[in-house]
Amino acid sequence: MGGNEEASNEIARKFRFLTAYKDGRVEIHYPTQKVPPSNDPNTGVQSKDVIISTEPPVSARIFLPKIHDPTQKVPVLYYIHGGGFCFESAFSPLFHGHLMTLVAEANVIAVSLEYGLWPERPLPGSYIDSWVGLQWIASHANGSGPEPWLNDHADLSRFFMGGDSGGANMSNFLAVHIGSYGLPGVRFIGMIMVHPFFGGMEDDEMWMSMYPTNCGKQDPKLKPPAEDLAKLGCKKVLIFLAEKDHLREVGGIFCEDLKKSRYKGAVEVVEHEGVAHEFHLFDPASDKSRSLVKKFASFLNEV
Template identity: 60%
Template structure:
C-alpha cells in the first residue's frame, strides 16, 4: 500500500480501503514456502501452473506410494482467508494439506486463487472452477501432470476447504451438480468451519468485495434450497468448532442442506472449546490431529 490520502473510506476485519482507492491489508504479505519432499511422512509436493491469464497456480501433494501402479483418491482443497489473504503456499496451509494427504493416502491439490479486493469476487470462484476443470481434463490419463495421470483415481474426487474455502466449495459443488464435470466423479465434500456470512462485518466485507452481488440473499453467501438440492456429490461432512464465530452459520448450512431435498447424506462433527481454524494454528494438539483423522476417515470410508 502507498496511499497519498490517509482518509479511510472503508474498514473491515482484514483490510481497509482509503479514499484514493489504495488498500491496506492487515495480514500481508503472506509468507510463502517452496514445495518439498517430506522425509517424515514421505509426501512429495510440487507447484503447477493452471493458467497464465488469469494467473492461477496450485500445489500438488503426492503421498508415499507402496505400489507405483496404485490409484489414489483425489482431494481438491481450497484454502481460507476471508477471500482476501492467505495462500496455499503458506506455513499454515502447506503442512495442513500435506498432513491430510499422508493420513488419507490421497493425492491433494490446493489452488492459489486470486484474492480480493484487488481481484473482485467472483475471481476466486472462477479460478477454483477453472482449476477443477484442469483436473478433469486429465481424466483420459494424457493430461499435463504425470502425478495425476499415473496415480489419481478421478472416480473418487473429494472437494473441500475451510472458512472462505468452504464457501467456494459449496459453489463448485452446485456447478458440478448443475452442469456436470466430464470424466470426473465427485463423491464427497468436506467443509471445515465454513463461511456463509452471518455477522454484520463479515457480510459488509463480502458485499464490498463482490460488487455484482445479490445482496445478503446472494446464493453464494446464503445458499438456497434449490441450489443445495443439486449439490454434485453423494456425502458432505461439516466440521464446526464450539467457540467459532462461524459456528452458527455452519450449523445452519447443515440444517438447510438436510431439508433441501438433496439426495445425499450430510454429517456434522463439532470440536468442543475451540476457535475458528484452531487446527491450523496449533496443528500438533490432540484435537487438531483428531480433525485430520476425521477428514481422512471420511475420504476412505466405503
C-alpha cells in the same frame, strides 16, 4: 503536507480483515507468507507447484503420498484455502503443513489451489479461478492431462473437494455447478467443509464490498437457497464446526438448511468444543487438531 497526510489516512470502511481508505488504498490486516514446496522424509509425501492457467493466472501445489504400489491409483482431494478472499495462500506455511499431514494420513493426492485475491482480483474472480482449477483436474480423467502425477496416480472415480472458511464457500459453489452440469470423467464422492463462511453476519458487508456485481445478502454464493443445496453433486458432505468460531452460527444455519433441503446425500457434522476458527492450522499438534485430520482422512477413504 500535514493536511494531505491526514486526508490520506481517512477511513472509508473497516472490516474484520481489511481497512479501505478514502484515497483508494487498501490495508490487509494479515500478511500472506509463502514457503517453497518440499518433501517429507518421514512420510514420503512429495509436493510441487504447477501452473494451471495464465489467463486468469491460476496455479496449485500438488501433494503426492508415498506410492507403495504403482499399479494402484489413489483418491484425489481438491482443496481450496480460506483467508477472507483477500489473504493467505496454498503456498503458506499453514496450508502447506496441513496438506502434508492430511495427505500422509489419508494416502490421497491433493491439489491445493492458488487463486487470485482481492483487491487485485475482485470477486467473483476467485470463484472463476476455482472452476478453472476444477476443469484442469478433470482434464486428467483419461490419463492424458498435463500433470504426470495425476495421470499416473490419480483415481478420479474417487474425487473429493473441500476447503476451510471462504474455501468451503467456494467448494459449495463448485458442488452446485457439478450437480447442475456434471463433470465428465470424474465421480464426485464427497465434500468437506471446515468452519465454512456463509451469509448472515457482519462479514457479509465485507464480502459484498469485494464483489461489485453481487446480488445482495441473498446472493446464492453467500446464502445458498434450498434449490441449490438440493443439487450438490456429491454423495456425502462432512462439515466441521468449532464452538468459539465467529462463523459458528452461520455454519450451523448452513448445516440445518442443507438437512432441510432435498439433498439426497449423507450429511455429517462434527463440532469441536472450546476452540476457535481454524484452530487446527494454528495448533496442529493438539489432540483436537489431530482428531480433525483423522476424521477428514477417514472420510476420504470411505467411498
